[in-house]
Amino acid sequence: MFPLDARRYRVILRTSAQCYVEPHAREFYIHTLRTLNASGLPYLVGGAYALARYTGIERHTKDLDVFVRPEDAQSALDALSAAGYQCDMIFPHWLGKARCAEDFVDVIFSSGNNVARVDDGWFEHAPVGEVLGVPVMLVPAEEMIWSKGFIMERERFDGADVVHVLLACADKIDWDRLIARFGPHWRVLLVHLLMFGFVYPGERHRIPEEPFHELLRRLAEEEGKDADGKPMCQGTLLSRQQYLVDVSRWDFADARLTQGHMSKEEIAHWTAAIDEHH
Structure with missing residues (x-):
């Protein structure tokens, strides 16, 4: 219906765009990417670096976002741990972190609402590029729109x-x-x-x-049709904080549960960490 030659992605990559990085962080990121390349684990680079390649928008970045399949997340952390990083699975439903002093890399395999899970399609359509001189594959534009499209927090809107x-x-x-x-x-x-x-x-x-x-x-x-069953709030897919009143006091069903994306334990863990990010 809307045909696309995936190879055309190479045309839209802004290869001259570089995010500003402190020298010590640059070396850390380069070492991270080379370590992952040497591990043989498939991964994609997203975040500010992918955005810069697509749009030319440069940001002062304080971290590096790498995306892996859920089944490869622990292996990626293990590879970085073997290289001397301090690694933790911060949120088992979507995010791990690898640190070295003040620098860190996010190992992402889903999204905070657990909707945008990384699967084979991310890799099948990933364009090839370079980040800090290291050859990598980048998160496709479609997946970037999909994952960023749900981020509508009070403190962050993508x-x-x-x-x-x-x-x-x-x-x-x-x-x-x-x-x-x-x-x-x-x-x-x-x-x-x-x-x-x-x-x-x-x-x-x-x-x-x-x-x-x-x-x-x-x-x-x-138009004019309401969903069947108990009143549902899908706002929790957009913000983990701003719709808590709907599901805790106003008797709306939490879409993260009713649509099968997250468990009660994952929601509790994700909610408990709200104050840490403010």
């Missing part, structure tokens, strides 16, 4: 990143695959497409008509 990736990559995106990634949460994607049109009124033509009309068609079909 909507601007989504809009910038759309601006840079809209004509290269595999829209069928992107819509499929969002699955039953397609309204989140529609919100970002509408936001794109607001942010860039003169660039609305960059979003192809077919995917936009498909999402609007779904919206029209659902």
Whole structure:
């Protein structure tokens, strides 16, 4: 329906973009990437480095984000531990960390809401590039939009990143695959497409008509229809803090549980750490 030659991704990578990194951190990141390459474990680089390659936006980065399949997460931490890093599985449902003094790398295998789990598709469509002179594969634009699209915390909103990736990559995106990634949460994607049109009124033509009309068609079909069963709050998929009142006091079902993404124990662990990040 919306064909894409995956090799065209090479065209959109901004190979000249470099995030500013302190010299000691640069050496740490280079060593990390070389260690992972030597381990043979498949991984992808995301975060500020992937964003810079797609959009040209440079950031002062304090960490390095590497993405692995869930089944490879512990092996990646073990490889870094053998190289002298202090490693911990911080959140067993999505995140590990490897530290050396003040520098650290995030080993990511899902998302905080456990929706955007890393699977084979991330690797099948990953473009090839370089980070700090080390050859790597990068998180695909579709998966970047998918994972960032749900980050709507009070202290962090990644909507601007989504809009910038759309601006840079809209004509290269595999829209069928992107819509499929969002699955039953397609309204989140529609919100970002509408936001794109607001942010860039003169660039609305960059979003192809077919995917936009498909999402609007779904919206029209659902108009006036309520979900069956107990009232549900899907806001917990967007923010781990801002909708706690809905599920703790107002008797809304927590979408993280009812849709099978997280266990009660994982939610409790994730919620208990809120104060640590403020």
